[in-house]
Amino acid sequence: MDLLIIFTKCLVALLLVLQVGILLLWVERKGSALIQDRVGANRANLFGGILPFNLGIVNTLMADPLKLFTKEDIVPEGADHFLHWLAPFLALFPLFLTFAVIPFGDVLEVGGRTINLQAVDLNVGILFVLALVSMGVYGVVLGGWASNSRYALLGGIRGSAQMISYEIAMGLALVAVVLTFGTLDLQQIVRAQGQLMWGVIPAWGVFYQPLALVILFIAGMAESKRAPFDLPEAESELIAGFFTEYSGSKQSVFMLADFVEVAIVAALVTTLFFGGWQVPWLQRDGFHFPGGLSLALPSLLVTLLQVLSFLLKLFLFCWLQILIRWSLPRLRYDQLMNLGWKRLLPIALVNVAISAVLALALQGWTVR
Amino acid sequence: MEDSYLAVLISAGLCALVVAIMVGASWVLGRRSPNRAKAAVFEAGNRAVGEVKTHRFPVKFYLTAILFIVFDVEVVFMYPWAVVFRRLGWFGLAEMAAFVLVLAVGLAYVWKVGALEWD
Numbered sequence: 262m263d264l265l266i267i268f269t270k271c272l273v274a275l276l277l278v279l280q281v282g283i284l285l286l287w288v289e290r291k292g293s294a295l296i297q298d299r300v301g302a303n304r305a306n307l308f309g310g311i312l313p314f315n316l317g318i319v320n321t322l323m324a325d326p327l328k329l330f331t332k333e334d335i336v337p338e339g340a341d342h343f344l345h346w347l348a349p350f351l352a353l354f355p356l357f358l359t360f361a362v363i364p365f366g367d368v369l370e371v372g373g374r375t376i377n378l379q380a381v382d383l384n385v386g387i388l389f390v391l392a393l394v395s396m397g398v399y400g401v402v403l404g405g406w407a408s409n410s411r412y413a414l415l416g417g418i419r420g421s422a423q424m425i426s427y428e429i430a431m432g433l434a435l436v437a438v439v440l441t442f443g444t445l446d447l448q449q450i451v452r453a454q455g456q457l458m459w460g461v462i463p464a465w466g467v468f469y470q471p472l473a474l475v476i477l478f479i480a481g482m483a484e485s486k487r488a489p490f491d492l493p494e495a496e497s498e499l500i501a502g503f504f505t506e507y508s509g510s511k512q513s514v515f516m517l518a519d520f521v522e523v524a525i526v527a528a529l530v531t532t533l534f535f536g537g538w539q540v541p542w543l544q545r546d547g548f549h550f551p552g553g554l555s556l557a558l559p560s561l562l563v564t565l566l567q568v569l570s571f572l573l574k575l576f577l578f579c580w581l582q583i584l585i586r587w588s589l590p591r592l593r594y595d596q597l598m599n600l601g602w603k604r605l606l607p608i609a610l611v612n613v614a615i616s617a618v619l620a621l622a623l624q625g626w627t628v629r
Numbered sequence: 630m631e632d633s634y635l636a637v638l639i640s641a642g643l644c645a646l647v648v649a650i651m652v653g654a655s656w657v658l659g660r661r662s663p664n665r666a667k668a669a670v671f672e673a674g675n676r677a678v679g680e681v682k683t684h685r686f687p688v689k690f691y692l693t694a695i696l697f698i699v700f701d702v703e704v705v706f707m708y709p710w711a712v713v714f715r716r717l718g719w720f721g722l723a724e725m726a727a728f729v730l731v732l733a734v735g736l737a738y739v740w741k742v743g744a745l746e747w748d
Binding site for chain 1: 634637648651659661662686696697707711722726747
């Protein structure tokens with residue numbers, strides 16, 4: 262029975278990340294159309310025109326993936342077949358696995374059992390996430406190498422150099438967060454954010470580590486090679502960079518990896534800085550507003566509210582990344598590496614130093 | 630805690646299965662009609678010359694990777710310290726500050742000498 266529960270939770274986490282990834286494709290197309298003052302994809306219909314209106318969402322969610330999966334899988338001449346298959350696998354597999362440690366709710370009390378709403382309850386959650394994000398670099402490098410094309414190789418190497426440069430800044434920002442919460446376990450961090458500061462404000466991470474939030478957000482966007490950091494796959498310049506020679510479902514796996522990484526950065530920011538599934542002043546038995554007013558709620562409703570809160574915050578930060586992508590121009594490659602090594606890395610180090618000193622000097626500054 | 634690693638295994642198996650199906654989908658569902666022109670690598674109309682496996686690329690990427698290794702190991706060492714930070718107090722902070730200072734001097738040297746330029 263326990264095995265079944267674990268299996269169901271892993272399946273739920275996997276389905277969640279798949280759904281979010283595919284929905285983000287549609288949100289990106291329609292959202293970018295909105296930002297650029299045009300309509301976007303809306304020329305889809307069923308059976309050649311039954312419905313009197315067009316369904317843009319059908320276009321992106323069903324027609325596009327179906328088209329991509331049924332295209333021919335071309336492997337360029339001289340390319341290593343195994344590596345050509347392995348690269349998209351290594352690009353997407355770690356990203357799917359990352360979602361297994363993100364808590365999407367508190368507990369679900371059903372049938373006398375209290376089920377922790379987190380697929381994998383690791384006490385080293387943050388390290389697990391960082392390790393898997395680092396493995397995503399393999400997909401980029403192998404994709405460039407296995408294509409037997411010099412431009413793809415250069416695109417892959419530049420992409421991987423960019424990714425590893427920003428991983429250090431990301432790791433350092435997370436060190437400051439771990440310092441504040443004193444644990445690497447993601448569910449415990451989210452639970453600790455339910456406490457109230459001065460009895461009124463929920464102790465979300467953003468109040469303790471605003472600089473780490475900014476660093477993590479910027480480094481996360483650079484890590485996922487999204488604009489304004491998308492020179493490795495600059496759509497208007499290099500065709501497709503490291504995945505030029507991929508077609509069919511392998512190409513769609515690389516593109517899905519892009520959107521899943523958006524979701525991962527959003528999930529990390531939500532979990533560590535904005536309370537994850539926490540609704541302000543909502544505890545397991547109902548609302549407890551400051552000032553004494555309290556509202557008792559059944560536990561299933563509380564769980565539902567918390568899961569909805571997590572999904573809402575997740576989409577909010579995904580939308581923020583889409584907004585940033587379609588608003589800012591692309592950075593030049595040397596400006597990009599400059600930002601990673603000479604600006605973010607020293608700032609992150611200084612942030613850790615200040616946080617450590619503050620945490621020791623002010624006893625009530627940290628969250629437990 | 631033991632069954633949390635079993636959950637990692639189950640999760641990894643599920644994810645690997647789904648991704649493998651996605652990657653192999655067009656090999657199964659798509660047509661297979663290899664063609665000399667289709668298999669040629671992209672070079673905007675010209676024929677590509679030269680092998681990738683012996684193609685040289687700039688050494689500054691290697692330098693970036695080495696610097697990444699050094700600073701990433703530093704970050705990894707900071708994680709256990711950050712977890713038991715409260716118990717170590719000011720003495721632990723001073724020790725970690727000494728460690729980071731040595732590596733920060735290294736970063737300053739690398740910066741000054743120009744290894745972070747241009748890439």
